[in-house]
Amino acid sequence: MDLKSLKKPENCESLIQVTNLKFQYPRSTFELHIPELQIGDGEKVAVIGPSGSGKTTLLNILSGIIVAETGQVEFNGQQINTMSDSELRNLRVKQIGFVFQDFKLLEYLNVYDNILLPYRINSSMPGVSGRGSKARELCEHLGVGDKLSKYPKHLSHGEKQRIAISRALINDPPLVLADEPTGNLDPDNKALILEILFKMSDANNSTLITVTHDHELLDGFDRIIDFADFQKRAAL
Amino acid sequence: MKDSIYLAYRYLTYNRVRSLVLTFSVAIIIFLPVGLKRLISESEDQMLSRANSTPLIAGKKGSPTDLVINTLYFQQEKIETLTMDYAAILDETGFGYSIPVMSSYSARGFPIVGTSLDYFDFRNLSPESGRLFGVVGECVIGFNVARRLDLQAGDSLISSPESFFDFAGVYPLKMDIVGVLDHSNTPDDDAIFVDVKTTWIIMGLGHGHQDLVQVYDPTIVLERSDSTVTAGAKLFMYNQIDPENLDEFHFHGDINSYPITSIIFIPENQKASALLRGRIESGEIDNQLVVPTLVVDNLLQSIFRIKQIFNSVFVIVGLAVSLIFGLVIALSLRLRKDELYTMFTIGSGKRKIAQIIGMELLLLVVISALISGIMYFITGFFIDEFINAFII
Amino acid sequence: MKQIFALFVILLTASSCGNSVYKEQSGTEHPAQITLAVSNYPLLYFTQEIAGDEFVVIFPVPGDIDPAFFEPTGEQVSSYQSAEIIFINGAGYESWIDKVSLPRRKIVNTTAKVSDQYIREKGMSHSHGPDGEHDHAETAFTTWLDQSIALEQAKLIYETLKESYPESSELFEANFKALEVELTALDTQMEKAFSSWADASVSASHPVYQYLGARYGLHIYSEHWEPGQKVEAEDVKTFIESLHHNESQLMLWEGEPHPETRKLLEEADVKVVVFLPCGNRPAEGDYLTTMKQNLAKLD
Numbered sequence: 016m017d018l019k020s021l022k023k024p025e026n027c028e029s030l031i032q033v034t035n036l037k038f039q040y041p042r043s044t045f046e047l048h049i050p051e052l053q054i055g056d057g058e059k060v061a062v063i064g065p066s067g068s069g070k071t072t073l074l075n076i077l078s079g080i081i082v083a084e085t086g087q088v089e090f091n092g093q094q095i096n097t098m099s100d101s102e103l104r105n106l107r108v109k110q111i112g113f114v115f116q117d118f119k120l121l122e123y124l125n126v127y128d129n130i131l132l133p134y135r136i137n138s139s140m141p142g143v144s145g146r147g148s149k150a151r152e153l154c155e156h157l158g159v160g161d162k163l164s165k166y167p168k169h170l171s172h173g174e175k176q177r178i179a180i181s182r183a184l185i186n187d188p189p190l191v192l193a194d195e196p197t198g199n200l201d202p203d204n205k206a207l208i209l210e211i212l213f214k215m216s217d218a219n220n221s222t223l224i225t226v227t228h229d230h231e232l233l234d235g236f237d238r239i240i241d242f243a244d245f246q247k248r249a250a251l
Numbered sequence: 252m253k254d255s256i257y258l259a260y261r262y263l264t265y266n267r268v269r270s271l272v273l274t275f276s277v278a279i280i281i282f283l284p285v286g287l288k289r290l291i292s293e294s295e296d297q298m299l300s301r302a303n304s305t306p307l308i309a310g311k312k313g314s315p316t317d318l319v320i321n322t323l324y325f326q327q328e329k330i331e332t333l334t335m336d337y338a339a340i341l342d343e344t345g346f347g348y349s350i351p352v353m354s355s356y357s358a359r360g361f362p363i364v365g366t367s368l369d370y371f372d373f374r375n376l377s378p379e380s381g382r383l384f385g386v387v388g389e390c391v392i393g394f395n396v397a398r399r400l401d402l403q404a405g406d407s408l409i410s411s412p413e414s415f416f417d418f419a420g421v422y423p424l425k426m427d428i429v430g431v432l433d434h435s436n437t438p439d440d441d442a443i444f445v446d447v448k449t450t451w452i453i454m455g456l457g458h459g460h461q462d463l464v465q466v467y468d469p470t471i472v473l474e475r476s477d478s479t480v481t482a483g484a485k486l487f488m489y490n491q492i493d494p495e496n497l498d499e500f501h502f503h504g505d506i507n508s509y510p511i512t513s514i515i516f517i518p519e520n521q522k523a524s525a526l527l528r529g530r531i532e533s534g535e536i537d538n539q540l541v542v543p544t545l546v547v548d549n550l551l552q553s554i555f556r557i558k559q560i561f562n563s564v565f566v567i568v569g570l571a572v573s574l575i576f577g578l579v580i581a582l583s584l585r586l587r588k589d590e591l592y593t594m595f596t597i598g599s600g601k602r603k604i605a606q607i608i609g610m611e612l613l614l615l616v617v618i619s620a621l622i623s624g625i626m627y628f629i630t631g632f633f634i635d636e637f638i639n640a641f642i643i
Numbered sequence: 644m645k646q647i648f649a650l651f652v653i654l655l656t657a658s659s660c661g662n663s664v665y666k667e668q669s670g671t672e673h674p675a676q677i678t679l680a681v682s683n684y685p686l687l688y689f690t691q692e693i694a695g696d697e698f699v700v701i702f703p704v705p706g707d708i709d710p711a712f713f714e715p716t717g718e719q720v721s722s723y724q725s726a727e728i729i730f731i732n733g734a735g736y737e738s739w740i741d742k743v744s745l746p747r748r749k750i751v752n753t754t755a756k757v758s759d760q761y762i763r764e765k766g767m768s769h770s771h772g773p774d775g776e777h778d779h780a781e782t783a784f785t786t787w788l789d790q791s792i793a794l795e796q797a798k799l800i801y802e803t804l805k806e807s808y809p810e811s812s813e814l815f816e817a818n819f820k821a822l823e824v825e826l827t828a829l830d831t832q833m834e835k836a837f838s839s840w841a842d843a844s845v846s847a848s849h850p851v852y853q854y855l856g857a858r859y860g861l862h863i864y865s866e867h868w869e870p871g872q873k874v875e876a877e878d879v880k881t882f883i884e885s886l887h888h889n890e891s892q893l894m895l896w897e898g899e900p901h902p903e904t905r906k907l908l909e910e911a912d913v914k915v916v917v918f919l920p921c922g923n924r925p926a927e928g929d930y931l932t933t934m935k936q937n938l939a940k941l942d
Contacts, residue, residue, distance in 0.1 A: 080596060101600060108598025119593040123265030124258075135254035136599035136607075143254075166265075182597075338747075348748040367747040368724060384744045385720035446744040457741075497742055498714060506741065 029089075030056050030189060030222050031077060036086030038069075038076060047072050049086070052240075056189070057220045059213060061233050064242025070226040073242075074192045077224070078111050079103035091189060101139075108137040112183030112221075114212070116195035118175040120167040120182075126154065127163040130181045146185065153181040157211060173204035177211065184215055191216065193225040197232065205229060255603070259610035269583075270615065273576065277619035280572045282626045284565040289630065291558050294638050295551050298324075301437060302543035304374075306524060309333070309341060309349075309514040309531075309540045318539070319546040322513040324438045325354050325362040332510035333538055335447075339507065341516055344530070346523035350515040353450040357443075358408045358426070361396050364442045365450030365511075373517060376439055380404055381430030387452060387500065388492025390426040390445045394434040395636070404430050407491075408443060410453050424453045425491035436635045451502065451509050452492075459489040459500035516540070580612065677808070680726035682737050683710040684923050685787040686753060688930035689797040690730060693818045694804055697811070701726060702924075710922050711784060713739055720744070728807060730800055734761050736784035751803050753796035754786050761786075762853045783853035785920050790830035790934075792854060797822055825931055834859055836938045840893050844886045846913075848896040851920050855895075863895070870898025870917075879904060883911040893941075916940045 033052035039045065047069035054060055062070050075081040076088060079095045080103075088096045095106065107113075120129045128135075130150040134143045154160045157177040159170075167175055176196060183191055193212060197205035209225075213235050216223040225236070233239055263270040301323050310318040311331035320326045338349035350373060353365035370376075371383060381404030383391055390408060397403060409423045426445060434440060451457050489496050502509070518524035531540040584591070591604050678699045681687045687702045694700065703719040704710045715723070720743050723729055729745055731737050733752035754761070762783040787793040801819035805812045837859035845856070850865035866882060868874050886892050894908060895918040908915050918937045919925060925933040 078596070104595075104598045104600050107596070111598075113597050115593075119589070119596075121590055121593070123262045128261065132594075133597055135258060136594050136597070136603055138603065140598075342748075350747070368744055369746050369748050372746070382721070383724070385717050385724065386743050387741075389744075448741060448744075500742060502741060 029053050030058075030091055032087075032089040033077075034087045034089075036076065036083050036088065038072060038081065038083040038085075040072075045069070047076075047083075049073070054222060054224065056222060057216065059216055059223045059235065059237045060225070061236040061239045062224060062226045062242065063228070063230065063233070063239060068242035070242055071194055074194055074224065074226060077190075078107050078113070078192055080107075104137060105139045108133050108140055109186060110188050110190060112180075112186075112188040112191040114176070114179050114183050114191065114193035114196045116198035118167075118172075118179045118199075120175055120179060122167050125164050125166050126159070126170075126178050127151075129167070129178060130154070130185055132182060133186060140186070149185060150181065153184060154178070157181055172200055173207065176200060176204070176208050180208070180211055180215065184219070184221075187219055188221060190222045190224070193223065195226055195228065197227065197229050205232060209235060252606075255606045255610045256614070258607050259614050262611055263614055269579075273579065273615055274619050274622060276572055277576065277616060278622035278626065280565075280569050281619060281623040284562060284569075285623070285627060286630055287558070287561055287565075289627065290634060290638070291554065293634050295554070297437075297635075297638055298547050298551065299544065302547035305515055305543045306347075306518055307516040307527070307540055308543055309337065309516055309538055310512070312539045315539065315541040315546045316550060318513055318541060319543050321354055322352055322515065323543060323547075325364055325442050327354055327357065327362055330512055332512055333514070334507065335509045335511055336507035337538065338511070338514050341514060341527070344527055346527045347516055347518035350517070351447050351511045352513045352515060353447050353511045355512055356410055356450060356453050358410045359400055361393075361400075362442050363390075363410060363445060363450060363453070365445050365447035367447060370444070370515070373515065374435070374437075374439060376432050376435060378404075378430035379433040381428070384429055384444070384446055384449075386492070386497060387446055387449045387457075388424070388426055388497075389429045390443050390449070391430040391432060392428055392444070393432050393440040393442045395440040396443060397431040402428055402431075404428055423490060424449070427492075447511060448502070448506075451506075452500065454510075456504075456509055457500060457502040459492065459496050584608065678726045680723050680729045682713075682729075682731045682740075683787075684921055684925075685793060685930055686730045686732060686796065686800070687924075689793075689800050689822065692822045693797065693801050693815055695811075695814055695818060704923060706924055708923065711736055711738065713737075715739055715743060728803060730803075732784060732786060732796070733758070734784040734786050735782040736786075751799065753799045754792065756799060757786070757792050757795050760789075760792060760854075760857075762857060764850070764853070783850070785851045785922065786854050788852060788920060789854035789858035790826055790833055791858060794823060794826045794830070797826060829931060829934055830858075832935070832938055836941045837861055840941070843893055845893045845895070846882070846886070847894065848898075848900065851897055852895055852918070855918075868900070868904070870896055870900055873901040874904045874907075876907060879907045879911075883908070883913070886911075886913070 031052070031054040033049050035051070036047065036049040038047045045067065062073065064070055072081065076083055077090065077095075079098060082096050082103075086096070087094060090106070091110065093106070095103065098106065113119075121132065124132065127147070127150055130153065131143045131146055134140045134146055151160065151163065154163060154177075157180060159174050159177050159181075162170060162174060162178070167178075170178070176199075180196075183193075191212070196212065197208055200208060209232050212223055212225065215221070227233070302319070305323060308318060308322050310322070311333045313331050317330050321330050332353075332355075335351060338351045341347075341349045348369070350367055350369045351365075352370075354362055356363040368383060378391065379394065381391070392400075392402060392408070400408075402408065406428045407425050408428060409425050412423050426443075426449065432439065432444075448457065452459075489499065492500060516527070518527060528540055528542075531538070594604055594607075595601070676697070676699055678701060679690055679694065680701045680703075681690055682702075683704075684702065687700055690698075690700045701722055703715065703722050704713045723743070723745055726749065729750045730753055731740065731750060733754035764781050764783060787796060797819065801815055804815045808815075833855075837855075841860045845861045845863045847863050847865045848868040848870065850867075852861075852863050852865070855861065856863040864885070868878075892911075892913040894913050894915050896915060897918070897920050899905075899917055900908070900915060905915050916937075917940065919933055921930055921933045928936065
């Protein structure tokens with residue numbers, strides 16, 4: 016893979032800038048080393064690589080869940096590796112949407128409450144009042160408008176992922192991090208979900224970073240970052 | 252805070268069974284000691300109230316506790332009887348007046364209490380319907396007796412035979428119910444009151460039969476002389492008293508030698524009470540004279556010790572339940588680790604997550620306390636009946 | 644100055660008058676209508692004489708019934724129950740009292756203090772069952788015919804009323820003293836009237852004169868003859884023969900005998916005197932007048 020893949024296209028504003036990042040889990044021999052990484056506004060980036068290569072770790076670092084000891088991570092012009100815990104969680108809830116392989120919907124909340132969850136779990140967010148229409152709009156758009164009162168146990172995998180995407184997009188984040196979003200879906204739903212993610216990214220001009228193992232679905236991405244290259248480069 | 256409560260509420264209502272089990276467990280463990288404390292406290296109050304309202308009780312020498320329990324609460328423990336003339340002896344002291352009590356028989360599970368009309372004035376009892384007894388064979392029933400047996404004035408009750416097989420012993424007397432007493436929330440609600448002479452008829456000390464002087468049936472009259480008539484077993488004894496045969500009822504021997512189980516004595520004043528007690532203690536007058544308050548107080552001390560034991564048990568049980576509660580919560584949190592991590596990932600702080608979990612626990616405890624409070628409140632409606640039925 | 648003094652005197656006088664009026668009123672203050680009950684006419688008479696008009700004395704026995712054999716109805720029992728004090732004769736007079744329920748503390752046995760003077764007589768016994776023989780031993784109960792006992796009964800009524808209603812004790816005392824004089828005089832008169840019959844053969848139609856006999860030294864032999872009912876001539880003859888031809892023969896009847904019976908007796912020189920025991924209300928007069936009339940017939 017060309018090193019150019021690590022840099023954003025020239026016509027994109029830089030959303031994420033990683034410089035000389037080094038991270039190692041405690042009591043682990045694996046070390047993630049990213050000398051430089053840029054991701055621009057509105058870019059759809061796929062992150063591939065072998066298991067254990069640090070793909071999810073990267074997402075966690077970019078979202079501030081993990082703070083690297085060495086290097087700089089800049090998000091939307093802010094140094095996130097020097098932010099406080101409350102600043103980091105405010106960043107996540109307001110500016111990042113998350114989509115997970117296993118959906119991670121709360122079983123005891125119905126679809127409507129699941130989508131509006133970000134508004135309830137962080138006191139820096141405004142209240143849920145007035146957000147209901149946005150939730151309904153997203154559901155309608157994603158084809159699950161009739162499921163608002165249902166509970167996750169009554170939904171198919173595909174429906175669950177669409178609701179998780181609604182939750183991720185409810186507050187119009189500039190960045191969506193999707194970790195294996197199609198991992199638990201059948202082939203038809205895989206394509207459907209990726210299509211949804213791409214469309215929403217285009218519609219909102221939001222950056223999409225997707226970790227995936229589905230190489231047959233890489234066509235739609237603007238860039239592919241192969242972590243196997245990182246390992247080779249690190250070795251160099 | 253509002254959102255934390257909402258999420259906590261959603262979690263609890265989704266996991267309905269778990270929430271109900273935990274809520275009721277905690278509610279019961281809160282209610283039990285509080286409810287028991289109330290029950291004991293009310294029992295103590297009622298027992299003491301009953302005792303306080305009864306100045307003195309005279310009886311045959313023996314257990315003061317049995318004497319008081321028999322007289323105040325109509326628990327028909329076997330106690331020695333004294334004779335009716337003792338009431339006159341006490342009256343003649345001039346220190347007050349006597350109310351004889353004969354509580355030894357029952358009808359349909361309720362004690363028959365033979366006494367005089369003064370008892371009703373003394374206890375401030377009056378009929379809710381009907382009237383007080385006027386002649387032997389009539390009875391007045393307590394409020395609960397009427398309700399439980401579905402009886403009213405105009406109905407009748409048959410006294411229970413002392414021994415089913417003892418045909419020569421106490422035999423049933425059919426008593427006419429002439430009144431139902433007002434609800435008093437005392438053991439009087441659960442008693443059947445008759446004139447003390449009626450209990451003597453039940454005992455067989457008085458009876459009614461054909462006038463043997465007028466009977467000439469040779470199968471009934473075995474022997475006759477100028478002064479004596481001897482009748483055989485064929486002589487029919489009336490088992491009900493009515494206006495037609497009332498005149499045939501009579502007592503044999505001196506009525507003053509007839510038995511009573513106790514005497515409630517109402518002294519004129521404290522001084523009279525002390526003087527009378529002095530005379531009894533000095534042996535000037537036979538038998539025993541007890542102050543019910545002292546006896547019941549002594550009895551309650553024993554109950555108090557049992558209450559202490561119960562409290563200790565409840566503390567241990569409460570601790571155990573708390574530990575189990577804690578374990579359930581801890582296991583629940585472990586199972587919810589993924590859910591909580593999701594919340595953290597999408598932007599919740601640890602403090603917020605703790606707040607949500609805390610709200611779940613708080614709601615559980617608040618609802619438990621509420622349920623416990625409702626149980627305590629409801630108990631209040633039944634506590635008097637429970638005490639009268641099972642304790643007093 | 645003089646005017647002030649005059650005013651002071653007036654005020655002082657007025658307040659004194661007020662005080663004396665208050666005392667007078669309190670001295671003659673009577674309780675509200677209080678009901679007393681009695682079981683026979685002599686007690687009615689004594690109670691009314693002693694208590695005065697402020698008390699209601701009830702005596703529910705109908706006029707044509709001997710109170711000793713009274714069988715009260717439920718309503719009559721209720722009227723006794725509602726009384727503040729129930730004066731009974733005692734000595735077994737009230738055979739009904741063992742079958743009714745009355746407030747014990749309200750019952751006052753007017754012969755309680757003279758129970759050592761009760762006269763007991765053997766009644767008819769009967770036996771049935773394992774208890775063996777038991778008799779209905781009878782106590783003579785016309786106690787008031789002994790005027791000394793009647794006085795004791797009146798005295799007990801007085802003492803009871805005085806203790807129960809002390810505010811009227813002066814009235815009770817005055818009334819009792821007047822009654823005491825009358826009864827004492829009657830006792831003396833009876834003693835004198837019967838003294839001339841002390842050695843005579845005195846009999847009675849019914850055993851109701853035991854206390855009369857005991858008090859006034861008479862040995863009375865009693866039959867069981869009902870006033871107004873004709874006694875068989877044979878029975879009268881047997882009776883007369885039993886008198887052992889005593890010169891002086893007196894027969895006391897509690898009511899007017901059958902004319903034929905009277906005739907048979909008088910023909911045998913038996914003086915028949917209707918001596919009303921006065922257990923119930925007399926047709927005319929009162930207790931004292933009736934007793935005096937009884938005595939007058941002995942002459």
